[in-house]
Amino acid sequence: MKKTIKVAIAGNPNVGKTTILNRIAGTSLKVGNWPGVTVEKKEAFVKFGEYEIHFVDLPGIYTLEPVSEDERIAVGFIEEEKPDVILNIIDTPNIERNLLLTTELLEFGLPTVIVLNMIDEANKLGIEVDDRRIEELLNVKAVKTIGRTGVGVRDILPAVVEAYEKNLIPKPVIYGQELERALDKVYERLSAKDFNKHQLIRMLLEEPVFSDIREELERETGKKAYDVVSDERYAFAHGLFAEVVKRKGVSAKDITDSIDRIVLHPYLGFVVFIGVIYLTFKFAFDFSSPFVDWIDGFINDFLAPVSYGALKALNFPEWFLRFFSEAVVGGVGFVLTFVPLIATLYFFITFLEMSGYIPRVAFLMDRFMHRIGLHGKSVIPLILGFGCNVPAIVATRTMESTRDKILVIMMIPFMSCPARLVVFAFFASIFFKDNPALVITFLYLLGIAVALLTGFLLRKTVYKGSMSHFVMELPPYRMPSLRSVITIVWVHIKDFLYRAGTLIFGASIAIWLLMNVPPGVKNISESVAGHVGRALVPVFEPIGIDNWKATTSLIPAFLAREIVISSMGTIYSAEQGSIQTEEGEEFSPSEALKKQVVAFGNAIKDAVSSVLTLSIVSLHVEEEEEDNLKSLIRKDFSPASAMSFMIFILIYTSCLGTFAVMVREIGKLRATLFLVYSFVSAWLTAFVVYNLMKLL
């Protein structure tokens, strides 16, 4: 049985805590260059020697007096869970400020390892810190690292074990006489004696029974007790700073300030912002679209016929062959073709997050957001919503005011995520061939408009109240390493593939089964699925969706929006009949494989060349090759009803994950009311647009 060492990773926001943990533990927890990436505590286990080390990555905090929820999580953990070792990570260029938290952590009297991270940036600024002196002064372990490249990270585990084994209790933090006397008096009055300094201070400041000691302290010092404590902590931290920093460096003009003069310029900044968004989508579309086509070909012209042939040769029953081509190939395979689109979009979103651009948007957008009573910081979760609504909602924990948090949570679900993009890309390529990019842009903007309107309405009705303050740190720009971006993208892809294999596959099976009961139904419109879908038609008829196949697809889509596509794939492939090798046609796997390899080469070539143009070239689908599935779907929709369908998918919160996280963050009642609201506004918006388009 290995012994466990519980290690709390604490530090200011954006100092490299998660980067270092990922290095130590080989995890791929999310890293980003802005404060507030980690808002929940995340764990990792590492075996080292005879120990199992249990790391807990905490949200970043500036001080142990929490204001927002992520900060409360971090402080709560250190106070209540009693870690064996505290791993305090410091952003060396800002060591002066970081040492305040270090001082507060030392009050706990727990074995401590101090990591001086970002040594590379410190060197550039000419800052030099004496790590041996830190060890000597405080009786802790100190390690210098560059989290990004891994330099020095190897020394952390031995330091943690040493601090634990030797039970390296830091030298007690000693404050000024008056405060120490007051703390002694508190201590004397307590019957239990196992309190650390942090607890004593807290009791002195908060407990009514010690109000006399508090008043005496205030009389002696002429300051509020709270101010005495905080001044003493600053003084200690500052003394430490003066002792351990050998060279303070010069704060030279750096590249970040020069970039910011343009990027944060009140007018130029918007030009840059629009350019960034445009390029993100351009690259995401153009780079991915040759691969999307390739996967489509690979599945339908190679994988499906090969495995179909194999299943047939193995004498699988007829119903299973149908199940295979309809639910597996038609349903799941259909959704999988969009993996390249999702991957490239995440690549660019992650790149932006890691570069440090995202928090800049908060500064830029404050002017607009404050009109709906929110400050710029609330833009960050909204932007994250374009990646996925679920983590975006969790990210609202960095907000200091509950009112703002609820408001933003109710706006996030209208930010269009890649799952919706998949649906849009599919419909736009069938019904809006001339200008799919324009249609998709319109839908994204529509989502933003609904979000703003929702925020505005809530602000005028339920959530009045005044605005909270806006304080945030802006990190320097950092060039993300390709490796770290790809690690994060891979996490997203794995997640998508996992969903394809579970939720989406399950939904396809369910739909397929419902299409085949009662057993022996000849016409699938007579099946249970057909009946359910038809029962829903009256609800959707006014917005132009009048066929049961579309309405049936909407039901399982509540699990995740992509399921609309897989369900339609399943239903339409069933209607179309087996898509695989028509009888008589010779199918040669080796020939087909060769073709796929050539096609893949072409896809790479197309992807690279498309990136060199400035306009969005993909999605302008070539007229000739439209497969049967698309032409079947074309029969059931008009451009107006397709648009209406996309709008409905955009606005209605058809996503179990989002709903679940909303329940967790704002409660069941609000989440359910919101769901109803999103349904109604989706329906109304679709109704208006559908009828306008019919008029035109």
Place this chain on the structure above:
Amino acid sequence: MNMESLELGQEFTVKEIKDRENPMVRKLYAMGLKEGKKAKLLLKNGRVYLLRLNNSRLIIDRDLAKFIEVS
């Protein structure tokens, strides 16, 4: 004087920060903005200011800046 009267690019020293009970002011303190500190006003954008403090950059809004007396 008040932060509002600062010019872009101007360096200043924090003279006094009022309302230390306010949690956001406490946060500002913890972020390193406190009496005696030198900082520089980098940019303004509507209601928000961007400050440079040692090697960090802070965004604060104008209402909060009103608590800060500078010279």
